[in-house]
Amino acid sequence: MSLQCLAKIIENQEIAKDIFQLILEGDFVEKIEQPGQFVHLLIPSQKTFLRRPFSLASYHQDKNQCTILYKILGTGTKELAQLKKGTSISLLGPLGNGFFVNPLYEKVLLIGGGIGIPPLYELGKEFQKKGTEVTFLLGYRNQEEVFYQEEFAKLGTVITYTEDGSFGHQGRIDAAFPTLEKDWNAVYSCGPTPMLKAVKENFSNQYPTYLSLEERMACGFGVCYGCVVAQTKKKTPLKVCQDGPVFLATEVEL
Amino acid sequence: MSLQCLAKIIENQEIAKDIFQLILEGDFVEKIEQPGQFVHLLIPSQKTFLRRPFSLASYHQDKNQCTILYKILGTGTKELAQLKKGTSISLLGPLGNGFFVNPLYEKVLLIGGGIGIPPLYELGKEFQKKGTEVTFLLGYRNQEEVFYQEEFAKLGTVITYTEDGSFGHQGRIDAAFPTLEKDWNAVYSCGPTPMLKAVKENFSNQYPTYLSLEERMACGFGVCYGCVVAQTKKKTPLKVCQDGPVFLATEVEL
């Protein structure tokens, strides 16, 4: 089966300020193996050239559909937001290695920041299916950018921070760390690099800690060597798109 | 009023093999002054960059609409043919100096070849309105590419040639020259350069002969100096987009 296909846009709607929910349909959905994998979209615009990577926020293999949540940040996402329902878009994927959902785990902590939050949704769903108790620690810039609160609430405990305090607790996510329980089987995180650094520092010597990294990508499938991250104590770098995007925190240098 | 606008596509349909009729609507139509003027279209595609020039085949100033007939020749015209009715396209124009419709003329000859034929349609209409007797000498490659025969027939006498003889007379247009009447007030022509050369040679020392020229264009309004043609006995070239595209045959060197 080809890694490349045309995916049909079922929905493409703003759900919070500059944050869109994109539902795509296609046979590629069958091939998704783990939450945390991503797809590489070719946005049909004169203003872009390379593909753009987006994590899967959720997928329904019975319906051949998956959901992506994206934020308008630059040219490509701005153009993506213009695409109408019913049109098709070239998709490469699913790509990368996602989160391993260990069925033995009883209690896990999922930490997400900003537009790093989406992949934690499917991860939470998968853990819920296994009967694992899930706590979400989510950080947003402000109330306007808050999304998916109700959806997360259905999956477990949700602790929310906003930088300006306009929703939930006020502060950055690491303010919550001292207040959390201490009996996690594992910690999972996705978000901006400073946040991932804080997560690594705080949790990785106590719990298996998994981080989903972001890097600027060209190919998305391991052939351009554009998206590397240094390995702890090893000389060869790892490729975020192919070896990751999810890594054990102790394995990579941020 | 701006020279640039969004024109709405009212129709974009194949009318002969690879030949499309494009109807555009917009306020620019008001500003059209003469048959033989052209518009410069920005085709919204990743595969093109510059605008593409197309002659006006007809216009209806009461309806704010004009018609362009184009042939698929390369990337841009292929992409243009994809555009759906209802969408809008960036248009620069009307541009250039077209054919002067002298109301004193009683009998004129209009010679067109291939995709140079379209501007002669409006020219014929304008002459008909003035009561001038019009004869069209039209050359096509073959029957498949023949278009607008009925429309032309309503305006005057039509003599048609195809290169392979599959429609009308067989041969190139110049085969007809010796057979034509000799009492024209003026001759008008648009088509491939070899044809224009033959027209110039045969008619320009007997009748005022007007030629509409084609050149590869960048700007379309006289600022890049890309589309020039040499002037007879003068050193400064003329710009096809701004001084033309219609010139007196004796004025330019082909």
Add this chain to the structure above:
Amino acid sequence: MNRLAVELPGLKMKNPIMPASGCFGMGKEFGELYDLNQLGALITKAITLEPRFGNPTPRVAETPQGMLNAIGLQNKGLDTVCAEELSYYESFDVPLLANIAGSTKEEYEIVAQILSKQSVVSALELNISCPNVKEGGITFGTDSDIVFDLVQSVKKVSTVPVYVKLSPNVTDIVEIAKAAEAGGADGLTLINTLLGMRMNLKTRKPLLANGTGGLSGPAVLPVALRCVYQVAHATSLPIIGIGGISTVDDVLEFLMAGASAVQIGTANFVDPYVCPIIIDQLETRMDELNISSLEQLTKEARS
């Protein structure tokens, strides 16, 4: 205070946007589309001593996000330009850069001397980088000794500031820039076009009658930015950045790379209103990016 204003030798500009030589004709066509007083400065098409016909057609070709041109310096020649064309610019309260070219040093000198005496001319721009003429043009711009000598000679006869427009078709643009600086240039314009070609699939020959042509448009933007950055960090001359600009963000990238002002060329063919549109958008975009003033931005970039 005008946050958009920038001042360069001879060019007191209310904003950093001016058109590029050869992409703006002699101004008139654009003057019919919008008020040229909105622009930071105006510019002429290249002026040579004698009238030039230019190259045979096809002179232009399309490329991915760019175009090739081989106009070949078509212009009416110094005398006719002075007699017939310069007066048009007098109706605008905007500085004028006169772009000049030649086949010999002497030709540059004569043209520079006469043009710098015209009251409407605020500064000269030496085009030593045209890739489309057999003599002079780019050959002047690729040898640092010739650049030094030419600039020095032109400076001697010019009574207005002299900008030197450099070619990117060189192994080391910094070396050429330093030669121009040593020769006394008051500023640098970079870049002119990259040397390129397209083939005609039907004839199997080069598409342009001239064979090669100059590549411009968004495609060349990263090369132009690199040249500006390298030169901004190796000389202290003010730089007019040019090459592929078509958006307000492109303009800001050039200033962040060290340019003091910019020129916009090919983008005018796609959207003739691109210059006033960008000028209009500048302040809002500066606010979004916390940029207080454009002169300040350049200063930071070069510090």
Add this chain to the structure above:
Amino acid sequence: MNRLAVELPGLKMKNPIMPASGCFGMGKEFGELYDLNQLGALITKAITLEPRFGNPTPRVAETPQGMLNAIGLQNKGLDTVCAEELSYYESFDVPLLANIAGSTKEEYEIVAQILSKQSVVSALELNISCPNVKEGGITFGTDSDIVFDLVQSVKKVSTVPVYVKLSPNVTDIVEIAKAAEAGGADGLTLINTLLGMRMNLKTRKPLLANGTGGLSGPAVLPVALRCVYQVAHATSLPIIGIGGISTVDDVLEFLMAGASAVQIGTANFVDPYVCPIIIDQLETRMDELNISSLEQLTKEARS
């Protein structure tokens, strides 16, 4: 007779299409997408004597119809490549070009000597044009004396044909090509990337961690075609054309400019199937354009 077949020194290709070094990894990822036996030839990512980490990230950036990269020759080093990676290519019945780089002449010599002894290697491609490393790389490729000396030295120790991959970042590519020819090169690959830059509007610094990067993709196609055309008319070496190819028409333009075969790089990132797709389209397009054979097309172009 196979109308698509082309034969170059050491490379008997069933069609003129091969991937470009650095845009195809070490082949495996593409081998999972399609049968690599369809290709005219295979190629390795640059191999250096010692393992290289490459540059810090960001290493890639987008540009209009192009991209910048500053990978910096990341690879596992000669020994590991020979021990672990070359065997993969043995399963294909297609010639292999090994792309090699180094910081010193001696490094190039050792790598060339050892790689040319590997039975799977059909020919070497000397990368003397990488703009993204501090030592060696492009500095080797911009001075004709160094090129001559390096090529001569590598030729002495190589037992397979040697292609020299040239940089377009030079004043006169013909001079460099002639130096490679004089040094004994069996063929030329042109072009490597153009030196470019993008700025990050938020940090106001260069976007790539390395500052500058190499520009590739459709944007550079006209520059690449011009280089191929110039060199094809000034040397008699076979040329592998590269730079911005993404369609079957692009391939034909390169052959019409004088190339004998082509490499496809950046286009693989947009469409990983681009090589087999183009191979598939070649014959139909040749018919439409009345091209009897590709070798004939190149021959005509260079006569």
